[in-house]
Amino acid sequence: MFKDGKPTQNFPQYYDSHIDITIPYYHTFNIEIINLVKAACPEPALWLDTGCGTGTLVGKALQVFSGTQFILVDPSSEMMAVAKSKLESKYSSRVSFLEMSTTQEIILPGDKKPDVITAVMCHHYLREKGRVEATRKCYELLKPGGLFITFENIRPFTLPGTDIGKTNWGNFQIAAGKSIAETENHIKRFGVEYFPITVEQHLALLRDSGFKVVELLWYSYMQAGFYCIK
Numbered sequence: 086m087f088k089d090g091k092p093t094q095n096f097p098q099y100y101d102s103h104i105d106i107t108i109p110y111y112h113t114f115n116i117e118i119i120n121l122v123k124a125a126c127p128e129p130a131l132w133l134d135t136g137c138g139t140g141t142l143v144g145k146a147l148q149v150f151s152g153t154q155f156i157l158v159d160p161s162s163e164m165m166a167v168a169k170s171k172l173e174s175k176y177s178s179r180v181s182f183l184e185m186s187t188t189q190e191i192i193l194p195g196d197k198k199p200d201v202i203t204a205v206m207c208h209h210y211l212r213e214k215g216r217v218e219a220t221r222k223c224y225e226l227l228k229p230g231g232l233f234i235t236f237e238n239i240r241p242f243t244l245p246g247t248d249i250g251k252t253n254w255g256n257f258q259i260a261a262g263k264s265i266a267e268t269e270n271h272i273k274r275f276g277v278e279y280f281p282i283t284v285e286q287h288l289a290l291l292r293d294s295g296f297k298v299v300e301l302l303w304y305s306y307m308q309a310g311f312y313c314i315k
């Protein structure tokens with residue numbers, strides 16, 4: 086569980102074994118992010134993944150983009166420790182780690198600008214002001230012409246849509262093997278421990294942050310993915 090965007094005790098160990106039964110198509114998101122990078126920016130020199138969590142996306146991308154350096158950013162030392170344990174020794178020359186929130190002053194070594202920035206399921210803990218700051222920070226950090234990809238939990242457009250979405254998402258979790266009590270606890274966090282906005286609000290935020298190309302990449306259940314070019 087996350088409280089105020091921070092994982093509770095022992096959560097990082099639990100995360101990797103439970104994410105597939107919590108977020109429908111979670112592993113497909115990662116595959117589609119990699120496919121999109123292959124199409125839009127096939128040879129990125131530098132890729133920054135903020136809210137990297139346990140390093141799952143970068144772990145997959147390292148195998149596909151053999152010439153790419155990766156910077157993993159996350160404010161949680163516990164989540165980052167898991168990412169480091171999976172990636173640091175195997176890919177020591179291609180990965181570096183920064184324990185920071187996207188909203189902090191991120192200074193990259195040599196003032197380098199990433200070709201790709203990803204932010205997956207990590208900015209929905211922020212309220213409006215923080216979310217605007219985090220999105221603008223991604224824009225500022227990115228190289229001109231660079232690619233930004235973000236996936237987030239989404240608020241449906243209507244209250245009936247939100248109720249149906251929650252039931253559908255809960256049904257997914259139960260069918261995937263989660264207990265009813267654990268599922269109910271998870272669904273109750275919507276709008277309480279994280280603060281989803283609608284697809285329209287995301288598109289407006291990304292355009293207002295300055296991106297010249299803003300596209301919807303994915304929408305399923307209560308998650309959506311977007312990509313943008315600076």
Ligand SMILES: C[S@@+](CC[C@H](N)C(=O)[O-])C[C@H]1O[C@@H](n2cnc3c(N)ncnc32)[C@H](O)[C@@H]1O
Nearest residue numbers: 090136137138159160161164186187205206207
């Ligand atoms: C649900 S996990 C997602 C992790 C990973 N991106 C993934 O797809 O598996 C959310 C992550 O966002 C991080 N996080 C929370 N607030 C953040 C912020 N303001 N900036 C960057 N990361 C944040 C948490 O520490 C956690 O590791």
